[in-house]
Amino acid sequence: MEDEGQEKSLRISSVSFHISSLWYVLLLCLCVLPGARTRCERKPVIFNFGDSNSDTGGFSAALGVTFKLPFGRAFLREQNGRISDGRLMIDFFCESLNASYLSPYLDSLGSDFTNGANFAVAGATTLRKFNSFSLDVQVLQFLRFRAGSLLLTSKGYTNQVSEEEFRNALYIIDIGQNDLFASFIDLLYEQVIQSIPTFIAVIKSAVWDIYKSGGKNFWIHNTGPLGCLPQKLATISARNATSDYDPYGCLFPLNNAAKQFNRQLKALCQKLRSEMIDATIVYVDVYSVKYHLIANSARYGFENPLMACCGHGGPPYNYDPTTRCGNSSVTACDPGLHYVSWDGIHHTEAANSIFAASILSSKFSTPHTNLNFFCAINV
Ligand SMILES: *[C@@H]1O[C@H](CO)[C@@H](O)[C@H](O)[C@H]1NC(C)=O
Numbered sequence: 001m002e003d004e005g006q007e008k009s010l011r012i013s014s015v016s017f018h019i020s021s022l023w024y025v026l027l028l029c030l031c032v033l034p035g036a037r038t039r040c041e042r043k044p045v046i047f048n049f050g051d052s053n054s055d056t057g058g059f060s061a062a063l064g065v066t067f068k069l070p071f072g073r074a075f076l077r078e079q080n081g082r083i084s085d086g087r088l089m090i091d092f093f094c095e096s097l098n099a100s101y102l103s104p105y106l107d108s109l110g111s112d113f114t115n116g117a118n119f120a121v122a123g124a125t126t127l128r129k130f131n132s133f134s135l136d137v138q139v140l141q142f143l144r145f146r147a148g149s150l151l152l153t154s155k156g157y158t159n160q161v162s163e164e165e166f167r168n169a170l171y172i173i174d175i176g177q178n179d180l181f182a183s184f185i186d187l188l189y190e191q192v193i194q195s196i197p198t199f200i201a202v203i204k205s206a207v208w209d210i211y212k213s214g215g216k217n218f219w220i221h222n223t224g225p226l227g228c229l230p231q232k233l234a235t236i237s238a239r240n241a242t243s244d245y246d247p248y249g250c251l252f253p254l255n256n257a258a259k260q261f262n263r264q265l266k267a268l269c270q271k272l273r274s275e276m277i278d279a280t281i282v283y284v285d286v287y288s289v290k291y292h293l294i295a296n297s298a299r300y301g302f303e304n305p306l307m308a309c310c311g312h313g314g315p316p317y318n319y320d321p322t323t324r325c326g327n328s329s330v331t332a333c334d335p336g337l338h339y340v341s342w343d344g345i346h347h348t349e350a351a352n353s354i355f356a357a358s359i360l361s362s363k364f365s366t367p368h369t370n371l372n373f374f375c376a377i378n379v
């Protein structure tokens with residue numbers, strides 16, 4: 001039966017390739033275009049915490065680094081600080097709520113914090129590791145932002161976020177990927193698994209600190225399939241046996257660690273729901289959303305799901321740690337092609353738009369809650 005199914009899917013694959021672009025447009029129209037699906041009755045205010053998956057320019061601002069073309073080539077072509085060819089999931093979320101893109105808290109140029117702030121910084125971890133902007137520090141920055149906004153308001157400044165807006169705001173957390181990756185650099189698999197509770201504990205403290213400040217709406221992303229990232233495949237795989245690969249070519253141990261992290265994060269959300277009166281805590285299964293696209297990439301018109309669009313070295317992963325995207329000698333793939341991975345670590349705008357559309361369907365959320373739950377006024 002299984003073989004028959006496979007043959008059938010092979011036969012229809014050429015057809016689905018042609019209609020896939022249509023699917024793509026349809027998905028965008030249904031789910032991602034501004035105001036198409038989720039609408040707010042009150043001004044949506046969002047605070048986001050995380051790593052490069054949702055960094056809208058924090059790393060760039062803090063370290064004075066600019067990402068030149070081909071970064072940003074698909075959208076917002078000027079220096080926009082995103083480590084992608086275009087928009088991230090968080091940008092599509094904002095569009096769906098008819099809200100402006102989130103300004104990075106660390107950016108002193110042209111920022112507008114009236115609809116919230118983005119504390120995410122590329123490379124961030126729960127525990128301090130690659131840079132100073134670990135989750136505990138991001139939460140301290142938020143608490144300073146909150147106190148400062150209320151103080152300025154009391155002194156007569158306008159256009160600050162109000163106490164009521166802080167209370168009704170959405171608090172998004174998307175972190176953990178770098179903690180797992182960092183662990184795999186110098187720990188054995190069992191040790192990586194043993195360290196997961198320490199990452200979860202930091203997320204728990206973050207949610208409690210925000211809750212104690214008055215926040216009650218949480219949107220918590222789990223972590224994606226780490227073992228499907230071209231960078232990990234090109235660097236970690238070389239050291240390990242081929243039996244470590246799943247049917248789609250992703251690394252089992254890394255994905256298993258991600259799943260273990262996710263199980264513990266889901267359990268934490270469940271526990272917090274029972275402890276936090278009046279709070280809504282939505283757990284979002286980003287892992288399944290990303291894995292689905294990698295496993296069914298041809299159906300969506302995507303090429304080589306395990307290969308970086310912008311990189312060096314060619315197949316199978318097109319990732320070379322000494323010659324990365326951004327190096328003047330590195331060229332990106334044809335802009336007409338849809339790749340899942342932009343530079344071996346981060347996703348393309350095309351992939352992010354599919355991920356966002358899936359998440360906005362609320363099918364991957366526990367409980368099944370629409371993203372606009374925090375700004376819809378129930379009558
Ligand atoms: C979107 O926001 C703009 C102003 O920011 C407003 O004029 C417009 O009516 C809004 N659209 C929807 C569908 O809410």
Ligand SMILES: *[C@@H]1O[C@H](CO)[C@@H](O)[C@H](O)[C@H]1NC(C)=O
Binds near residue numbers: 240
């Ligand atoms: C890679 O192989 C080594 C030696 O066999 C093993 O100790 C380690 O756990 C493996 N790493 C991963 C990520 O599975």
Ligand SMILES: *[C@@H]1O[C@H](CO)[C@@H](O)[C@H](O)[C@H]1NC(C)=O
Binds near residue numbers: 322323324327328329
């Ligand atoms: C760019 O790539 C070249 C060739 O691999 C390498 O020697 C050089 O160090 C790279 N430059 C940077 C800034 O990474």
